[in-house]
Amino acid sequence: MTEKQAAVWQVLTDSVTRAIWYWGGAGWGKSYIWVMWLWYMAQRYPGTRWFIGRRELSNLMKTTVNTYYKLGQDYNIPAKFMWRLYKKYNIIRFENGSEILLLDCATQPADPLFTRFGSLELTGGFIDEANEIDEQAVTILKTRIARQKNKEYWLVPKLLCTFNPDQGRVKRTFYTPWKSWTLPPDTVFIPSLATDNDYIDPAYIEQLRNTTDEITKQRLLYWNFDWSGEAGKLFRHDE
Numbered sequence: 001m002t003e004k005q006a007a008v009w010q011v012l013t014d015s016v017t018r019a020i021w022y023w024g025g026a027g028w029g030k031s032y033i034w035v036m037w038l039w040y041m042a043q044r045y046p047g048t049r050w051f052i053g054r055r056e057l058s059n060l061m062k063t064t065v066n067t068y069y070k071l072g073q074d075y076n077i078p079a080k081f082m083w084r085l086y087k088k089y090n091i092i093r094f095e096n097g098s099e100i101l102l103l104d105c106a107t108q109p110a111d112p113l114f115t116r117f118g119s120l121e122l123t124g125g126f127i128d129e130a131n132e133i134d135e136q137a138v139t140i141l142k143t144r145i146a147r148q149k150n151k152e153y154w155l156v157p158k159l160l161c162t163f164n165p166d167q168g169r170v171k172r173t174f175y176t177p178w179k180s181w182t183l184p185p186d187t188v189f190i191p192s193l194a195t196d197n198d199y200i201d202p203a204y205i206e207q208l209r210n211t212t213d214e215i216t217k218q219r220l221l222y223w224n225f226d227w228s229g230e231a232g233k234l235f236r237h238d239e
């Protein structure tokens with residue numbers, strides 16, 4: 001693991017932290033670490049139920065499946081220990097009875113309160129691109145973890161979220177408190193840059209540096225939450 005991946009892994013497997021929010025610049029390996037964590041937990045604790053959520057299920061399927069295959073190949077994991085994907089139900093099932101649910105977290109006009117998540121019993125989970133998801137969805141999913149064998153295995157309910165710099169909720173709720181040292185004691189925010197990844201192709205970093213889109217460069221290369229680029233704007237983002 002890289003140094004930042006190791007820091008994330010430490011809080012993912014401790015007995016204190018409940019919420020892990022981290023910003024990973026493009027290309028630093030955030031998808032790899034959460035796939036590894038979910039596979040590890042599902043294999044180690046039979047009968048547990050985890051989830052992966054994203055605003056669009058189609059994007060989740062594309063990214064999750066590819067990264068999952070890469071994990072298996074990198075560590076020469078036998079196929080029977082990896083998973084079986086049941087596309088009809090969007091569930092990854094293991095031989096030991098554990099499951100990983102693939103959740104579509106998009107706001108639906110017929111379900112503005114996300115009641116479709118209200119009956120889930122989950123051990124823990126991960127939300128990708130949390131800045132794109134309605135805050136109500138995150139709130140509901142937080143209430144559904146700690147309900148599937150957490151007590152039996154003494155597992156702290158953990159919610160892992162990743163996001164890119166954003167002027168909205170994630171900045172107000174996590175980045176700003178992190179800067180002012182006011183985050184709750186059971187919450188961790190870990191920033192990471194693409195340059196923290198020792199295994200990334202240097203050409204990718206150079207490509208980000210040379211982009212003509214200054215906002216993209218500030219957000220994805222320098223993890224600048226305060227960059228605006230809206231010269232002469234009449235209102236602040238929150239307004």
